[in-house]
Amino acid sequence: SQQGEEDPQALSIQEGENATMNCSYKTSINNLQWYRQNSGRGLVHLILIRSNEREKHSGRLRVTLDTSKKSSSLLITASRAADTASYFCATPWNQGGKLIFGQGTELSVKP
């Protein structure tokens, strides 16, 4: 079953603009993770936010988590053409490490 759902499914912006992607999930979690996937490549872990955190930063990335609304957002500031990729949120299913991924947001940054 799909735990996380990203919104929008696709996003096209100009270089230098900010990109915001949202993720909603269904069950209680102890953390939420964001991954990036460049075309034809594997996934790369971007950031992990724990359930007791509300906001986390990493370079140009800002992630928020609202456990009351079961939602998270990923903000990429000052986007670059190299940020063009698909972005997935993922939540743990159990204590064993299994992750459930959403459908992803396809981001296109035009130079």
Next chain:
Amino acid sequence: EAGVAQSPRYKIIEKRQSVAFWCNPISGHATLYWYQQILGQGPKLLIQFQNNGVVDDSQLPKDRFSAERLKGVDSTLKIQPAKLEDSAVYLCASSLVTVTGTGGGEQYFGPGTRLTVT
């Protein structure tokens, strides 16, 4: 540190044929995962190993898919016989998380094997 290695990168087979994928996780990572990613979708877990034992294979189509992780390091995923709907990217990932740990930590992915079944 070397990343997760997978081979082959691409494979084209006819339906009803068999195929095998290989994965070498990051050294020291006890947990290994195989995911199937169909075009336009997120990865879906097929099987999870903790060392050489299976933790979760609830979504593995066991009538045609099999996987093993002998000696708790390398792993192979096999499909026999393949169907058209098996066309996908097969991703291997590894992590330090243990079954008795806090769970759900960062996973490191390999480049994937793109399978096309004709």
